[in-house]
Amino acid sequence: MWDVLEEFYDSVPRPGSHVEDHGELVLFVQAGDGYPYYARPRFPGGRPVLADVVRMRERQRELGVPEAFEWVHETTPDLLGIAVSAGLEVLRAPLMVLDPERLPRPHPHVRVLATRPAEVAVVAELAFSSPGTAPGQAGVAERDAALAGAVPASTRHRHAVADLPGEGVLAVGTAQRAGDVVEIAGVGTLPVARRRGLGGAVTAALARDALERGATLVFLSAGSTEIARVYERVGFRHAGTACIASPAE
Ligand SMILES: CC(C)(COP(=O)(O)OP(=O)(O)OC[C@H]1O[C@@H](n2cnc3c(N)ncnc32)[C@H](O)[C@@H]1OP(=O)(O)O)[C@@H](O)C(=O)NCCC(=O)NCCS
Incomplete structure (x- = not known):
């Protein structure tokens, strides 16, 4: 299920956004004036390190888009500690699946x-x-x-x-x-x-x-x-x- 979800998260923003690859992270930039997107681990298998997060924040500031990151904890568990040490606040939202x-x-x-x-x-x-x-x-x-x-x-x-x-x-x-x-x-x-x-x-x-x-x-x-x-x-x-x-x- 986690692989299927990763593929979903990687593909769903693409039609409405401009995509930038930065090391182990990918940035989706909303093309129109809708809800701004975020950076997330490269699909498949991205393993971001602290330097990736720091560089991505610089790029987001440069573009004037929110310094936003989203990922699934079960797929990329190390990113939680990395994000916190990069000075980010992390909301841990219950991810729920339909029965x-x-x-x-x-x-x-x-x-x-x-x-x-x-x-x-x-x-x-x-x-x-x-x-x-x-x-x-x-x-x-x-x-x-x-x-x-x-x-x-x-x-x-x-x-x-x-x-x-x-x-x-x-x-x-x-x-x-x-x-x-x-x-x-x-x-x-x-x-x-x-x-x-x-x-x-x-x-x-x-x-x-x-x-x-x-x-x-x-x-x-x-x-x-x-x-x-x-x-x-x-x-x-x-x-x-x-x-x-x-x-x-
Ligand atoms: C979250 C949100 C969508 C819930 O909407 P809602 O219409 O109040 O939802 P429901 O009525 O289905 O359920 C809310 C509560 O009312 C209770 N409830 C449902 N039907 C009821 C009824 N007929 N009479 C009394 N209580 C009822 C539910 O059991 C639930 O109780 P709980 O909080 O103790 O579990 C709403 O509060 C909201 O818009 N919040 C802000 C936006 C937001 O955060 N959205 C969700 C993002 S993930």
């Missing part, structure tokens, strides 16, 4: 789309502005105000929306595919609509859709162990650790 037989029944108001309606970016941005799983104030009024200037975007991915009668889109998520592997990301629920099962439901809908379309491995990285519980409830199990590094404050 297909544990998927819950579909939610009646969640649908999966091959287009990206404006709500996907707007709801995700409001959700990620209130990190963690606690409910909060931001809700439908904030969403609708932000939607006034928003436009649908073209997409290479699949998107799920929880679109409740009389309330509109309250939760969203995205699935990206490379080969037979699908990663679910960008799952977010408006703070006011949390703890109603919607984050779990959009995740489950994307996972079911991926299986129906022939995926053999569906996975995600949870932002914390608390968030991982949301995914456990809909059939994902903790399989490893995704490391996400950025400069320490």
Whole structure:
């Protein structure tokens, strides 16, 4: 499974980015103005050393892109200590894999789309502005105000929306595919609509859709162990650790 995941991580950013090889690391630089990418170990078998990380940070600063690194701990275990000694802070995110037989029944108001309606970016941005799983104030009024200037975007991915009668889109998520592997990301629920099962439901809908379309491995990285519980409830199990590094404050 780790080899399959490495290949996925190496191939999924390529269509939308410019790729630079630097020793044992590869840098993906987002070509458009979307989410900026990161550096990761060269595929296959990259074994970065401290000098690789230091040089890569210089290059990232030179390009004006984030000094961001991502890798799977089980595949490249030495990089954790190296990144810390290079002055990076490393988030160890639970890497979770779907057990297909544990998927819950579909939610009646969640649908999966091959287009990206404006709500996907707007709801995700409001959700990620209130990190963690606690409910909060931001809700439908904030969403609708932000939607006034928003436009649908073209997409290479699949998107799920929880679109409740009389309330509109309250939760969203995205699935990206490379080969037979699908990663679910960008799952977010408006703070006011949390703890109603919607984050779990959009995740489950994307996972079911991926299986129906022939995926053999569906996975995600949870932002914390608390968030991982949301995914456990809909059939994902903790399989490893995704490391996400950025400069320490
Ligand atoms: C993480 C996030 C998507 C969860 O969304 P959500 O819609 O609240 O998720 P769910 O309702 O499915 O689950 C959240 C909790 O509500 C509980 N819950 C689910 N249905 C419920 C219901 N009908 N009534 C009461 N509680 C319920 C779940 O058991 C879970 O409890 P737990 O945290 O104690 O395990 C949301 O908090 C969020 O947008 N956070 C910020 C962005 C983010 O971090 N996204 C994830 C990146 S990996």
